[in-house]
Amino acid sequence: MSARKPDTLGGRAAIVGIGATEFSKDSGRSELKLAVEAVQAALDDAGLAPADVDGLVTFTMDTSPEITVAQACGIGDLTFFSRVHYGGGAACATVQQAALAVATGVAEVVVCYRAFNERSGRRFGSGIQHREPSAEGAALGWSLPFGLLTPASWVAMAAQRYLYAYGLTPEVFGHVAVTDRRHAATNPAAYFHGKPITLAEHAASRWIVEPLRLLDCCQETDGGQAIVVTSVERARDLPRPPAVITAAAQGAGRGQEQMTSFYRDDLTGLPEMGVVAGQLWRGSGLTPADIDVAILYDHFTPFVLMQLEEFGFCGRGEAAGFVAEGALPLNTHGGQLGEAYLHGMNGIAEAVRQIRGSSVNQVPGAARTLVTAGTGVPTSGLLLGADG
Numbered sequence: 001m002s003a004r005k006p007d008t009l010g011g012r013a014a015i016v017g018i019g020a021t022e023f024s025k026d027s028g029r030s031e032l033k034l035a036v037e038a039v040q041a042a043l044d045d046a047g048l049a050p051a052d053v054d055g056l057v058t059f060t061m062d063t064s065p066e067i068t069v070a071q072a073c074g075i076g077d078l079t080f081f082s083r084v085h086y087g088g089g090a091a092c093a094t095v096q097q098a099a100l101a102v103a104t105g106v107a108e109v110v111v112c113y114r115a116f117n118e119r120s121g122r123r124f125g126s127g128i129q130h131r132e133p134s135a136e137g138a139a140l141g142w143s144l145p146f147g148l149l150t151p152a153s154w155v156a157m158a159a160q161r162y163l164y165a166y167g168l169t170p171e172v173f174g175h176v177a178v179t180d181r182r183h184a185a186t187n188p189a190a191y192f193h194g195k196p197i198t199l200a201e202h203a204a205s206r207w208i209v210e211p212l213r214l215l216d217c218c219q220e221t222d223g224g225q226a227i228v229v230t231s232v233e234r235a236r237d238l239p240r241p242p243a244v245i246t247a248a249a250q251g252a253g254r255g256q257e258q259m260t261s262f263y264r265d266d267l268t269g270l271p272e273m274g275v276v277a278g279q280l281w282r283g284s285g286l287t288p289a290d291i292d293v294a295i296l297y298d299h300f301t302p303f304v305l306m307q308l309e310e311f312g313f314c315g316r317g318e319a320a321g322f323v324a325e326g327a328l329p330l331n332t333h334g335g336q337l338g339e340a341y342l343h344g345m346n347g348i349a350e351a352v353r354q355i356r357g358s359s360v361n362q363v364p365g366a367a368r369t370l371v372t373a374g375t376g377v378p379t380s381g382l383l384l385g386a387d388g
Contacts, residue, residue, distance in 0.1 A: 012097070016242050017042040023189060034116070056112075179326075219341050252269065292366040368384070
């Protein structure tokens with residue numbers, strides 16, 4: 001989608017199946033097994049068989065290759081396979097890739113998947129332990145020697161500037177954490193099911209990297225999630241109401257780095273998500289007022305506030321108050337803070353449930369959902385809508 005004019009992808013593909021494993025801290029099985037379970041569950045949900053699949057999309061960070069997943073699931077020939085870079089920023093882009101393949105006839109049924117043992121195996125929160133020489137590593141080299149070794153430390157730099165610029169205190173981040181955990185508390189699939197928190201509990205949680213507290217940081221999860229995409233025409237013959245891909249976009253801002261874009265003119269926003277927002281609104285013809293539910297990537301609470309501002313739901317520096325007012329249903333599954341950290345793929349599944357009317361925290365009449373992927377890195381987003 002051009003940053004200057006709308007594209008023609010919207011309305012040509014739909015999500016017809018979602019499937020996941022349980023979300024845990026120790027899955028007790030391989031990441032490949034998790035991927036296979038999620039893909040099979042998504043196909044069952046869609047009313048499709050492995051033989052119907054001719055495309056697979058995942059993340060560059062995934063350890064389960066497309067051809068291996070195809071073999072393990074009983075999928076036959078593949079005419080399309082793809083991987084998207086930049087960690088959590090890839091989530092919505094996997095669906096965009098699938099939609100592009102379907103819309104152009106390159107594939108008929110594409111499954112997007114993500115599976116990892118991110119708690120019992122490699123824990124991203126442990127930060128940089130070792131890195132092979134690369135251009136990306138050179139960029140990180142400007143920050144790592146000074147102690148900025150973890151995702152929390154990278155985000156804390158921007159979060160501190162945000163607070164300073166708008167005369168705020170770290171307590172404002174608590175509105176996001178409380179909202180997510182409130183929804184997780186009523187979601188049986190969420191790790192923090194039955195465990196809401198208060199603003200006071202957020203403010204009392206220990207510092208991780210100031211101004212981020214423990215309850216500002218997403219959890220670490222073992223699990224898998226898969227999404228099935230096909231044409232809108234075929235979707236109408238399948239058992240579940242389709243979630244039509246109204247618009248899809250990727251975005252990287254000027255001076256973009258991976259989590260360490262500290263040399264931009266302004267650290268109080270997320271230009272990469274601004275690029276995505278512009279494309280989604282332009283491609284769909286929708287505005288913030290048209291959105292019924294927002295599923296915003298919440299690896300760290302400050303970046304949820306900045307996303308709301310980039311999308312124009314509120315003015316700069318006003319997002320905490322906007323969340324506190326509850327004007328927009330936000331992360332109704334509990335988000336990555338409350339449900340599970342699956343690099344944003346579980347958020348896409350929740351957006352589909354809202355369109356279907358099957359969410360445990362269903363928003364009455366939800367017909368348009370916004371979903372975003374990881375921020376601080378090149379990212380992506382989706383607008384999903386009801387058919388017709």
